[in-house]
Amino acid sequence: MxxxxxxxxxxxxxxxxxxxxxxxxxxxxxxxxxxxxxxxxxxxxxxxxxxxxxxxxxxxxxxxxxxxxxxxxxxxxxxxxxxxxxxxxxxxxxxxxxxxxxxxxxxxxxxxxxxxxxxxxxxxxxxxxxxxxxxxxxxxxxxxxxxxxxxxxxxxxxxxxxxxxxxxxxxxxxxxxxxxxxxxxxxxxxTPRPSTAPKTLNTSQTTILQLMEMVRKNADIQQLEAVVKRDATLAYKLLRYINSAGFGLRSEVQSLKHAVQMLGYSPLYRWLTLLLATASTSGYSPVLLETAIVRGRLAEILGQSKMSKSEAENLFVAGMFSLLDRLLGIPMEEVLSSIQLPEVVTEALISRGGTYGPFLALAEACELNSMLVGSLAESLKITPPDLNAAHMAALVWAKNVASVA
The missing domain is CATH 3.20.20.450 (EAL domain)
Structure with missing residues (x-):
């Protein structure tokens, strides 16, 4: 079976x-x-x-x-x-x-x-x-x-x-x-709850988007630290995520500079994506957040044997961003206009096309009783046992990370 x-x-x-x-x-x-x-x-x-x-x-x-x-x-x-x-x-x-x-x-x-x-x-x-x-x-x-x-x-x-x-x-x-x-x-x-209240990005979310753009451009670490110092809570939460069991570090990261030295810029970007999803002041759905983390991690695991490490990390970002509009309560167009993402990530988000699109679509299909799973997995040459094992692994990883949210 x-x-x-x-x-x-x-x-x-x-x-x-x-x-x-x-x-x-x-x-x-x-x-x-x-x-x-x-x-x-x-x-x-x-x-x-x-x-x-x-x-x-x-x-x-x-x-x-x-x-x-x-x-x-x-x-x-x-x-x-x-x-x-x-x-x-x-x-x-x-x-x-x-x-x-x-x-x-x-x-x-x-x-x-x-x-x-x-x-x-x-x-x-x-x-x-x-x-x-x-x-x-x-x-x-x-x-x-x-x-x-x-x-x-x-x-x-x-x-x-x-x-x-x-x-x-x-x-x-x-x-x-x-x-x-x-x-x-x-x-x-x-399915987002109906709401008539206007939704806009708050100060913390704006700061995180600024940090994401700086990380994307490999800004100097001192510049990053200067931005982080504006919001001590953000710095605390970011270090909690990085030190979570989900990352599997052997030693505890003490500062943003330490994080960049140990991990580099690319992994830091993904944690900022996660931080952005939880920075809402109007509250968010815990189940939606956990679903976004599972989706991102599952897409990443599925891509690890098919592409480079940095490309697979981009799949995590694509998975998180695919639900960011619902988590933040703003249209996807506004989310995408707030930050410049790699073109392949944007293509995946808008049309599920390009290199990343099929991986994102497969991760989504696993959340439902969708008959598309088989054809999507076959097109990516992913067997049912491998997909099922990745699904369980993503769920475990997300549970560890969500526990510190």
Whole structure:
């Protein structure tokens, strides 16, 4: 299965739009089709290996990992590689009628694994189930919000977390948040919230853009430091990013001069791009920021074996800039007019063309159940196993970096 299929991730958001988990699945034309035991087993084994390190343990920190399961997988070897407190198996209600399955569920719960119940009607669910599950899938019905609120208010008194599915619009997400539900949002987080407030670059963002232009021109380090000194907070945040686990430095960077001496100008540029995305004074969506980091890093990893190091770093910048308009709340035309990017990066952003465009398009397609992934990967001569491994690596890297945002 792993030799021919592509992984899709869907973020789980808490009411504050923070990413608290992911569900992984194989890409397929019909999302409602029932996956085979073989495919579910292959997914569990692959994810478990990719997200486990013998020294570091689970590589996604405190994130929850949701995986669809069938009774045959409740004793899978791959589960032993995943920490119980971070792992939630999604199991349909129909399986709970079998005594052997129920015994396996009880054993997993005693070990600390989570169980998410699917296919249950909340209003008629027997209370006995609540001792066997940690999460309960629910479907929001906006036309019947008042009665749902009463039911969910009762459930809040239990330890079971409610998880909303198919949340397709921001008003629906807000309704779920008001009820205290966590939500799987599909591609909703890529859709900007409607706003009538005028958006402009603030002082910090203007300073960062100035620094990016200076770095692009290899300005003298003393000139860079003079600009950074205008905003002590920016300097502090920049050094935090550079020293984050995501960069893998052996010694701590103490100053901007030290950073340039150790890394050079090109890596510094990418961290300024990241800093620009988080410098909004009007607030930004944590899930959108994390998505931008994953997109940039995935595009970079995919390009590392195809081009030079500096070109691959440009792919990271292209990935970040592809969501910068939504992160900053301003049109892409204004973003691009604020700074001079390499022509190949601009071409990728505007038309997904040129050298970088296909890599950026592939990274984007991995965020959705897009049937374009296969053709894009084939055109770049990237195999499914390599793409899936890069996807997991980018997710781990982004989690480390986002944690210092």
């Amino acid at each position: 792993i030799e021919e299929s592509f992984i899709v991730r869907e973020p789980l958001l808490d009411p504050k739009q923070r990413v608290i988990g992911f569900q992984f699945s194989w890409q397929q034309p019909d999302q409602n089709a029932e996956a085979s035991t073989e495919s579910l087993s292959a997914l569990l084994e692959f994810v478990a290996v990719q997200l486990h390190d013998d020294d570091k343990g689970f590589l996604l920190g405190d994130s929850l990992l949701f995986l669809e399961a069938v009774p045959e997988l409740l004793h899978a070897e791959g589960l032993k590689l995943l920490p119980a407190k971070n792992t939630v198996l999604i199991l349909h209600k129909k399986y709970f009628a079998d005594p052997d399955t129920l015994a396996a569920v009880t054993e997993l719960r005693q070990l600390g694994y989570g169980i998410c119940l699917r296919g249950a009607e909340v209003t008629t669910l027997e209370r006995a189930y609540f001792a066997q599950i940690t999460h309960l899938e629910v479907k929001l019905n906006a036309s019947n919000f008042a009665s749902q609120a009463k039911v969910y208010a009762t459930l809040k008194q239990s330890t079971v977390r409610m998880v909303a599915r198919n949340v397709l619009a921001w008003p629906d997400f807000d309704a779920c948040s008001a009820l205290g539900l966590d939500s799987f949002v599909g591609k909703l987080h890529l």
